[in-house]
Amino acid sequence: MTSQPLSREALLKIRDLFVHFDLGRHTVKAVDGVSLDIYEGETLGLVGESGCGKTTLGRAILRLTQLTSGQVFYRDQDLAHLSKREMRRQRRHLQIVFQDPYASLNPRMTVGQIVREPLETFGLARGKDADARVKELMRTVGLSERFIKRYPHEFSGGQRQRIGIARALAVDPDFIVADEPISALDVSIQAQIMNLLDKLRREKNLTYLFISHDLRAIRHVSDRVAVMYLGKLAEISDAKTIYDDPLMPYTRALISAVPVPDPAIEARRQRIVLPGDVPSPINPPPGCRFHTRCPYAIDACREVEPPLVEIKPNHFAACIRISPEQPDIEKVAPGDAPGLSYAASL
Amino acid sequence: MNGRNGNLLEVRDLRTYFHSEDGTVKAVDGITFTLKRGETLGIVGESGSGKSVANLSIIRLIPAPPGEIVSGEIIFDGQDLLRIPEAAVRKIRGSRIAMIFQDPMTSLNPFMKISRQLMEVTQLHLGHSKAEAYEHAVKMLETVGIPDARARVDSYPHEFSGGMRQRVMIAMALSCQPELLIADEPTTALDVTIQAQILELIKTLKQTTGASVILITHDLGIVAGMTDHLIVMYAGKVFEQAPTTELFARPGNPYTKGLLRSVPDPTHEQGKLYQIPGLPPDLARLPAGCPFAARCDRVQEICRREFPPFVQLSSEHYSLCHFAKEVYDESAT
Numbered sequence: 001m002t003s004q005p006l007s008r009e010a011l012l013k014i015r016d017l018f019v020h021f022d023l024g025r026h027t028v029k030a031v032d033g034v035s036l037d038i039y040e041g042e043t044l045g046l047v048g049e050s051g052c053g054k055t056t057l058g059r060a061i062l063r064l065t066q067l068t069s070g071q072v073f074y075r076d077q078d079l080a081h082l083s084k085r086e087m088r089r090q091r092r093h094l095q096i097v098f099q100d101p102y103a104s105l106n107p108r109m110t111v112g113q114i115v116r117e118p119l120e121t122f123g124l125a126r127g128k129d130a131d132a133r134v135k136e137l138m139r140t141v142g143l144s145e146r147f148i149k150r151y152p153h154e155f156s157g158g159q160r161q162r163i164g165i166a167r168a169l170a171v172d173p174d175f176i177v178a179d180e181p182i183s184a185l186d187v188s189i190q191a192q193i194m195n196l197l198d199k200l201r202r203e204k205n206l207t208y209l210f211i212s213h214d215l216r217a218i219r220h221v222s223d224r225v226a227v228m229y230l231g232k233l234a235e236i237s238d239a240k241t242i243y244d245d246p247l248m249p250y251t252r253a254l255i256s257a258v259p260v261p262d263p264a265i266e267a268r269r270q271r272i273v274l275p276g277d278v279p280s281p282i283n284p285p286p287g288c289r290f291h292t293r294c295p296y297a298i299d300a301c302r303e304v305e306p307p308l309v310e311i312k313p314n315h316f317a318a319c320i321r322i323s324p325e326q327p328d329i330e331k332v333a334p335g336d337a338p339g340l341s342y343a344a345s346l
Numbered sequence: 347m348n349g350r351n352g353n354l355l356e357v358r359d360l361r362t363y364f365h366s367e368d369g370t371v372k373a374v375d376g377i378t379f380t381l382k383r384g385e386t387l388g389i390v391g392e393s394g395s396g397k398s399v400a401n402l403s404i405i406r407l408i409p410a411p412p413g414e415i416v417s418g419e420i421i422f423d424g425q426d427l428l429r430i431p432e433a434a435v436r437k438i439r440g441s442r443i444a445m446i447f448q449d450p451m452t453s454l455n456p457f458m459k460i461s462r463q464l465m466e467v468t469q470l471h472l473g474h475s476k477a478e479a480y481e482h483a484v485k486m487l488e489t490v491g492i493p494d495a496r497a498r499v500d501s502y503p504h505e506f507s508g509g510m511r512q513r514v515m516i517a518m519a520l521s522c523q524p525e526l527l528i529a530d531e532p533t534t535a536l537d538v539t540i541q542a543q544i545l546e547l548i549k550t551l552k553q554t555t556g557a558s559v560i561l562i563t564h565d566l567g568i569v570a571g572m573t574d575h576l577i578v579m580y581a582g583k584v585f586e587q588a589p590t591t592e593l594f595a596r597p598g599n600p601y602t603k604g605l606l607r608s609v610p611d612p613t614h615e616q617g618k619l620y621q622i623p624g625l626p627p628d629l630a631r632l633p634a635g636c637p638f639a640a641r642c643d644r645v646q647e648i649c650r651r652e653f654p655p656f657v658q659l660s661s662e663h664y665s666l667c668h669f670a671k672e673v674y675d676e677s678a679t
Contacts, residue, residue: 049537050508156625186392187564188622191608195621215538216567220610220619243612257542259567261609263591266571273546274539276493277507 010037010073011175011207012061017070019053019060026282030056032231034070035308038175043201043208045222045239047215047254049278052228054211058177061209062094063087074175092122095168099180101160105152111138111163112148118170137166142196158189165196175207182217194221215258219243227251230281230289233308237315247327248317250290288319296321296329300337307343353421354525354558355381355404360418362396362403365411369630373399373413375582379575383525386552386559388573388590390566390605394626396582397562401528404560405443406435423525441471444519448531450511453518454503460487460514461499467521486517490547509540516547523555530562545572566609570594575662578602581627581637584656588663598657598665598674600642636668644669 019031030053038044048054059065061072063079072079079090098104105114115134119125125133135145141162152160161181168176178197182190198221201208212218218225219239226236227250235248246252253272260266274293279285288306291297298321306318311327322329323338332338362374374396381387391397402408404420406427420427422443427435439445447453455463464483468474474482480499487495490513503511512532519527529548533541545568552559561572569576569590576593578586578601586599597603607620624641627633633640639649648668657670667673 049539158625186626187566187605188392188608189625191619191621192623194610195619198618213537216610216612219612220616240615253539255612257538258612259541259545259565259571260613261566261570261594261606261611262613263570263594265613266567269571271542271546273542277509277540278537 008039011040012038013073015071018068020068042223045218045225048228053231092171095173096177101164141166235317353380356421358419361416371629386573388569388576391579395579441522443526444524445528450515490517528560596677
């Protein structure tokens with residue numbers, strides 16, 4: 001899968017989304033101004049390190065976390081400003097699959113009850129119809145209907161994730177946030193779940209926001225990839241481009257740090273090892289948030305917040321040291337910041 | 347003083363079982379390998395494959411009961427660790443053999459300053475005085491790249507980030523210049539840019555100290571870049587064993603082959619991922635025959651009936667499979 005045609009319609013339009021958590025004396029700026037389109041039928045991969053705000057962004061889109069400000073348009077309806085009741089009705093179309101399937105399944109309910117609950121909540125099926133639908137959903141996600149009376153603890157991690165997926169599918173949603181859905185699973189099981197999610201997307205024309213810190217999985221499942229760093233988007237493009245031609249220095253380091261399962265490639269790879277840790281989102285650095293670890297940072301990077309601009313066609317990056325004329329950070333003249341004048345010209 | 351044949355570590359037919367009401371779980375059931383000085387061995391496997399139990403057996407940290415090392419030899423520098431007194435093992439553990447684990451908080455005491463935790467090790471094993479141990483602690487933190495080491499040595503573990511705690515644990519493990527470092531999923535809990543820092547650190551320290559390393563992980567990407575030899579474990583058994591480059595280029599076991607194909611490779615475009623069907627077996631109720639038979643894409647009648655042989659494919663390459671030679675030959679093309 002490669003890039004999306006531009007004409008494709010956005011199912012979700014996220015505009016200037018902020019999620020700040022007030023801790024009394026401090027404010028955690030978990031999501032700090034994110035705008036993003038998610039196209040119908042695509043898998044958008046959202047990748048970043050722990051604390052970058054990717055999970056908070058996913059939850060805020062579904063209003064499972066209170067937004068501080070911003071808009072989330074779903075089919076031209078702003079979810080951010082719906083009443084609780086109206087939002088509950090919309091939830092039918094917007095579902096989530098969690099990282100830890102065990103924590104997200106009620107241990108006192110059988111698989112049948114878990115998958116059936118959303119059908120009844122939304123009044124979609126009752127009695128025998130609901131029974132039939134539950135069995136059909138179990139088959140769809142690869143669970144034998146013999147297990148219908150079993151409890152979550154009787155299943156392995158991968159099977160529990162299938163239960164979580166069946167529950168999300170029960171209401172026939174358009175859009176699913178998959179929040180680290182394979183991180184807790186063994187390697188051989190991860191492939192099963194990735195393939196299952198992909199099959200369901202094609203069969204049911206679903207749209208996914210696939211959140212993960214696993215860059216290999218993101219590369220595999222995504223049509224486009226958005227990279228997040230400390231509450232902001234650093235770069236976004238189609239998956240192949242992000243991995244073959246990353247532009248922003250953080251993305252470049254991130255991609256170069258991914259271990260590749262091939263000894264020949266590993267032996268000749270030059271890894272960009274970043275110094276230090278990700279700074280705290282409580283007091284994020286001013287200017288570009290990456291400047292504290294960036295090998296290319298100049299004085300201006302400490303002051304100017306870089307806007308996310310289109311450096312190459314459909315390839316957006318937030319870095320003042322590059323521009324459409326000079327997209328290669330390695331070739332920029334020392335001290336030069338061509339992105340500054342370019343952003344001013346927009 | 348080198349061990350037999352110049353090997354630092356020789357493990358022969360190690361078997362570690364756990365006894366429970368459900369029956370006996372053969373967590374490690376016959377593993378054999380040698381590790382030369384300065385070499386890195388990777389042990390890969392999924393959860394329940396026995397890779398961590400194998401590591402804990404080597405340093406004799408298996409809780410007994412319910413665990414029991416049923417048989418085997420663990421010859422470290424000419425000395426069988428299974429046949430020397432516990433006190434002698436304790437002397438080796440932490441000084442000549444050191445360990446780092448996935449979660450640094452399991453090996454760091456949250457109530458103790460980092461300085462004191464580092465000092466304990468060298469006071470015990472190297473006979474350092476308090477002042478010597480303190481200086482050594484600062485030096486070790488500098489070695490593992492903690493900025494402002496002298497100012498931070500008196501911090502508590504919670505004042506450090508996950509990556510820094512992992513560095514502290516590595517500093518502690520390396521305090522006595524061990525000859526063997528066992529790293530059990532050392533970067534699994536860390537972010538990818540921090541993982542790169544830690545792996546780079548282990549590589550550099552290995553080069554400067556000449557230590558041998560056993561790296562236990564589920565991540566085939568990490569072992570590809572870090573190890574000389576590989577062992578692939580499944581259901582307590584060694585399924586395949588080979589030099590790393592050969593194992594990746596020419597696997598001789600259907601499980602290894604499936605595992606390699608099921609990991610997305612970001613450098614290549616892929617369609618549908620290969621998936622190994624089903625689940626790993628219950629170790630307390632292993633079927634007759636090959637433990638992988640139920641999930642294997644080339645299973646034959648004999649696989650369900652007879653336990654497979656450990657077939658030698660080249661001078662250092664072995665595979666546990668009735669059809670090892672065929673799989674190996676297919677991989678060549």
